[in-house]
Amino acid sequence: MKNMIDTAPETPPMPEPLSSSSESSRAETRRAQILAAAADCFRSHGFHGASIAQISKAAGMSAGHIYHYFDNKEAIIAAIVAQDLERFLSLTAGFRAARNVQEAMIGCVASGVEEKLDPATAGLKLEIVAEAARNPRVAEIVRDADRACRESLAETLRAVREASGHHDDDATLQALTEVMAAMFEGLLSRSIRNPDLDRDRVVRVFQTAMRDLMNQTP
Amino acid sequence: MKNMIDTAPETPPMPEPLSSSSESSRAETRRAQILAAAADCFRSHGFHGASIAQISKAAGMSAGHIYHYFDNKEAIIAAIVAQDLERFLSLTAGFRAARNVQEAMIGCVASGVEEKLDPATAGLKLEIVAEAARNPRVAEIVRDADRACRESLAETLRAVREASGHHDDDATLQALTEVMAAMFEGLLSRSIRNPDLDRDRVVRVFQTAMRDLMNQTP
DNA sequence: CATTCTAGATTGAACGCTCATTCTATGTTA
């Protein structure tokens, strides 16, 4: 098929941080360059639509050189997914460590909603979950990370619920977790389907809904 | 270079009913075959991962013959998206016509949740929105249909809200609509990330959350 | 200090394959 979607030019090679790498080795830097470039290409062309040639150009190196750092294209996908979900993991872990848990969560709704509604973020995350829907290896990575996130979030919710006198069993807590996750993940889709939505009002409705959700009596 | 401005309307040139064919014409049947086969292939391999050869094999015809019914691969994508979202449109329209609106909606939560959690459905719908995130033509179709759905759902919600004494402005109603949409669309992602979730409990939490959402005071 | 040595970094061409799409030729039907 012809290239019908006129995309922004791939970012030119940026050969900045080669010398003076006292910290990370050159290999790590290169690897990170590839991952960043690949994330960009996957975002704008999809996993299968992005070619190694595109990625290598965006990363400022030859196509063949990519294979010094990754076994194949799928390994790049897996690394991006792992990286992305690790970030999410540490985020939720920090959440759980907050003192005033419920209000800390409510306070984070605004930034959380904004993040999910960012079209660039949304595009990549949707791409990842769409790939997980059909690629078993990606699915495994995604599910492992999601399990850890859910466990952390469920424990956080238990603290919130017990502070207001509710003592739930695990299954109920997990269902609460699922619905809360669905609400936020749904925003990824909303940002694509309706890019003009009123973010501030959505945040307010979201905050009320979150409060209701955490205080609902089963 | 890439002067593919080709904004051809996606509707086929409406092939005239060939003389006495009271049934659906052979062309329409063939077209439907292609669409069904393509939906299957897209679901399992993604838009870019599915080849015309695969699709034609699944549809029981030669690869070249596909091009008698569709200009190119992207036109197939667009037709599937249009078909899929038209179905959703008529569904919400029926919703709005219900008599006892709020309880009708709550009653439909169970089947709605089940539908979104079906992995095959979820895979295709995620594929569609992921493609919309990067393909402007698909995005336009998706957004047009979504707008109509939102308007219908917002009016339905207005009826619910006014029945319980709330008189909201359009912006508030639209925010409610957005959050409700996000909740359901988020299930698509959840069904991939956690295929083992407890559907029954999720339905119950969902129903309570929906009720709270519709009764929340801004 | 100058030199060889060496191992990793890097390239770019080449390979075999599959892709979307086109074209031509042959049924099929009315």
Place this chain on the structure above:
DNA sequence: TAACATAGAATGAGCGTTCAATCTAGAATG
């Protein structure tokens, strides 16, 4: 016969991947 349905080979581009050849820079050796 005229018009459409269909197949299947042909085309040229682009794909992921491999690989032999070069470059580079520091360590080892003299």
